[in-house]
Amino acid sequence: MHGERNSAGQRIYCQRHKGPLAAQEGHGGEDKQDGSMHRSHGVPPYALAKHFLVALPYAQRQCNEAQHGQEGEPPRPRQPLGGRELGRDDQSDACNNACDKPPPWVCVVVVVAHAFLVGLIFFFSLAERKKGAMSASVWIPDSAVRRCNQCSVEFSFFNRRHHCRLCGRIFCAACTDERVRVPSMFGSPDVRSPPEGMVYGAFRWAMRRGEARNANNDKRCCEACADNMRSHSAARRITEPLLVMGDGGWADIRDWRVLCCLNRGWKCAVGTLLRAWAETLQLRPYSGVTKMQRRMLTINASRVHGHVSWSVLAKACGVAVPAAAKVHPQEWWVPCRTLGCPPECAHTPGIIVDAMLFLAGDGTATQRMLRSDTLKPLLCMTNALSSYCATHDEAFQSFVLPLVVSPARYAFHVAHVLFFGVYARNPLLAGDVLLRVPHEITAEWKRTLLFTLRMQSLVTGSEIFADKSEWENALLPHDPGVRVQDILFDAISVKGSSTKPVIVPCTCVNQSTRRSYVQCFLVKKESVFADAMVQECMRFLGEISMDAMPEHVTYGVQPIDANSGLITMHAGCRSLYSLWSDRVSIQNYVMEHNQYDAIRTLRQRFCQSCAVTAVVALLVGAGDRHLDNLLLTRHGCLLGVDFSYIFGEEPNVGKRLLGNQIRITRSMIEMMGGMQSYHYNEFRRTCTELYTRCRKWHALFYFVMRALVLDGYIAEDKLQQKIETTWLPGSDSDSDARITIEDRIDRESRGESAFFDSVTDMFHHLFRSS
The missing domain is CATH 3.30.1010.10 (Phosphatidylinositol 3-kinase Catalytic Subunit; Chain A, domain 4)
Structure with missing residues (x-):
């Protein structure tokens, strides 16, 4: 009967299958006495959809009550329309009879998908399975990373760089000793590898022909990607039915978040979907999408409206947002933490979202902007x-x-x-x-x-x-x-x-x-x-x-x-070259014009402006960075000017070989208080924070910088190459950003390129005077 308990003290809600899946595993995935794990995979395939519909409200209630410290109640089946409320005995009979009745059309689809999943035969992936591997959508160039992304060991002639075949990041040999067979569900159709010469390209082509004979060879990957692939292979019998139900509009990401509370097995299975969803946010608007990514965007198209990153990404990938979500956004809105948006998404004005959709080609965004x-x-x-x-x-x-x-x-x-x-x-x-x-x-x-x-x-x-x-x-x-x-x-x-x-x-x-x-x-x-x-x-x-x-x-x-x-022009500015030629340090100049301000305030203002100038110059690839293009205001703010050469361009061959995008002089370090001072550490922290923030919004900045492509100033390929090599949007953590920006700042602060900077400054002023 409904509400009885078994010998283990667990409450039984359904006599045939013991109610929802959470009841079979104790709602927490505790281990058995013999060390084995409870499994919900013994449920008959035709009842999987019914269990999902019954367990979802119960899991959501358990999640809410767990936060308030209340005891959960057994799930109640849906009440019949126009009838009385079912009692406990009637509920048990209704639950038992529901498993015996013919399933609806969506259950039939789930049954077929579940049967295919158990046998690991997919009619849509047979061709991809023959390939036996997946390639990363974007490979990070060797020149962009100097340390391993996991152990942070510095690369050298003897410590070579190795790419992970899944995420495309660079690791050392010890961190990429894993070899796994990569499933094809998350494969990418757009392979972007670093540029290679003719001889090396021919050698790689010959090696690939030899690898093609072995379609099932294992691929090198990092430890994180290897763990993700193992968990993905073990969870395919749960994830694929969820995706099939999502195609019919029965489940989306909000339901996936709730299903993580069922038990440990479902938590690991749904976790693979959520990791794939988080990786989808790293897509570029100009890159291709896999079938899996497009499928997930289509399932959650109603939920992404109003979230700037996801809305722009869906529009760039050709996924249409339903009209109901645009007309009644409050009914389909979900918090940013559910979609995994950056923290700034909730504070972004709605008109900025519509303007980005307008730049992505959405004609309906015009009327929404005009109604603001x-x-x-x-x-x-x-x-x-x-x-x-x-x-x-x-x-x-x-x-x-x-x-x-x-x-x-x-x-x-x-x-x-x-x-x-x-x-x-x-x-x-x-x-x-x-x-x-x-x-x-x-x-x-x-x-x-x-x-x-x-x-x-x-x-x-x-x-x-x-x-x-x-x-x-x-x-x-x-x-x-x-x-x-x-x-x-x-x-x-x-x-x-x-x-x-x-x-x-x-x-x-x-x-x-x-x-x-x-x-x-x-x-x-x-x-x-x-x-x-x-x-x-x-x-x-x-x-x-x-x-x-x-x-x-x-x-x-x-x-x-x-x-x-x-x-x-900004009033009251002097170039750093004019200060250097007059033998005036930055610290003396700033303190002379701000005699009544605290030294801490002046240094903090200077460090923040230096961080913004350095990060922006790095992201846009500013060229021709001599001391005449760095100005200092009377209040102690540094700003860069004259960005005629960007994205790695330089006015001549000499500056292309010796030029530097970030200029940090000895006088600037003295103004901060030295490399061991508090303000220098704040400068490094601000640079890392700004660089990480910009990387999270790489899709939005792409449309802002794409104005140069529309104006005919640069080519589209050069813009894409700059985003791939400097913005590093494909990495799944902020370690790449931290290593890249901090190493660059420390090298410039130590004066490793001071000699070449002095040479470029000397030639610049010689040519200008002549």
């Missing part, structure tokens, strides 16, 4: 939106035109910046929209256009420009909150650089405070698309950060066309 109350978060990604709208006419017209008349806050600011961003890339498209906006807005934008053309004529030498009365009181193209009253032609100067940029001081008025001041602009006769992308990456990182962003300095960049641009 405020559009201020979009100001941190206007450069990426401008590049996308300039190459997609329909997206620009459907988004910018409604923004002009939108009542949302900062709607005009966003529309203003987007218009001039598109005008610099596609003047014909922007000119067509200019004729369709209200007359007063047309007059404002024409005045700003004439101002930008007047600034451009200062570097091009053109004698055709508008009169002052036509552009006076024009709005800045990248900041509509500031008006330009006049240009101080008598104070214009030419900067000593290879491209001869012009420094133009202007009298400006802040519309909110009505304060008048002099602002200097740097007009360059070269493309500033890269500078705009780098500054937007810094602003975007600050927008999505949950904690306070370390103190740093950004500046405004506005492209005029593909070959010229306008940059807002």
